[in-house]
Amino acid sequence: MGDFPQMAAETGRVEPAPRRVRGTLGGQKIFDTTAALYVWEWPNYPQYYIPVGDIAAEFLVDEQHEQHLRRGTARRHGLRAGLAERPASVRIFTDEALAGYARFDWDALDAWHEEEERIFVHPRNPYVRVDALRSHRHVRVELDGVVLADTTTPVLVFETGLPTRYYIDRGDVVFANLTRTQTRTACPYKGVTSDYWAMGGTDIAWSYTFPTRQLQPIADLVAFYNELVDTFVDGTLLERPRTHFVRSQDGSQR
Secondary structure, eight states: OBBOOOOOOOOOOOEOOSOOEEEETTTTEEEEEEEEEEEEETTTTEEEEEEEGBBBBGEEEEEEEEETTTTTEEEEEEEEETTEEEEEEEEESGGGTTEEEEEEEEGSSSEEEEEEEEEEOOOTTTTTTEEEEEOOOOEEEEETTTTEEEESSOOEEETSSSSEEEOOOOOGOOHHHHHHHOOOOOOOOTESSEEEEEEEOOOOOEEBBSSOGGGGGTTEEEEEEETTSSSTTTTTTTOOBTTTTTSSTTBBBB
């Protein structure tokens, strides 16, 4: 199995974010800035740090608690906007390189936007590119010898640091061999999934009915975890990759 680490930056890297970033809670605009920072708390993707001067102070609740974090000393705050309350969800740094910037828990806000587009899960890594290309490659997906899909009109999604994903028209998917599940996931590059399907109790396929603008070609198509199924492209069986989405060959997922 080949490893596919995502494109990474060193932990602790800080650089200016060139995009306008906004956050809302309870119908109120909590911040609106064109001076956010990318801060890599983890190697694979950054987090936004927001200048305190661009945060609407009336929504901050000072919890009178100082924390000594890996990135410096911070004062903990909560958020209150109308009936919405998010205690212990904001850290405002008071010393070292990040003084004057705030770090918001992602889920503390109802929505994050870059420019006029909503973003999900975390900021998009500026060093990752995602392309969706229509193709006439012959793609067949099987599991334990059972055919799950067979197509000559896939859309191939190329994402930096991940294996190629093959999105397949629903008419070419054998749904009789799959069970719909209640799983929903979100991706900063594609949006929120609309459907998931399992076989043998393990989620192995998904679909986006309303993907992000850049990934419109995959709308309503179905993709399978290459990590968990046998994928044949033009008659050649691909090696199952190993990614951060799947821990082991038995299908246990992060």
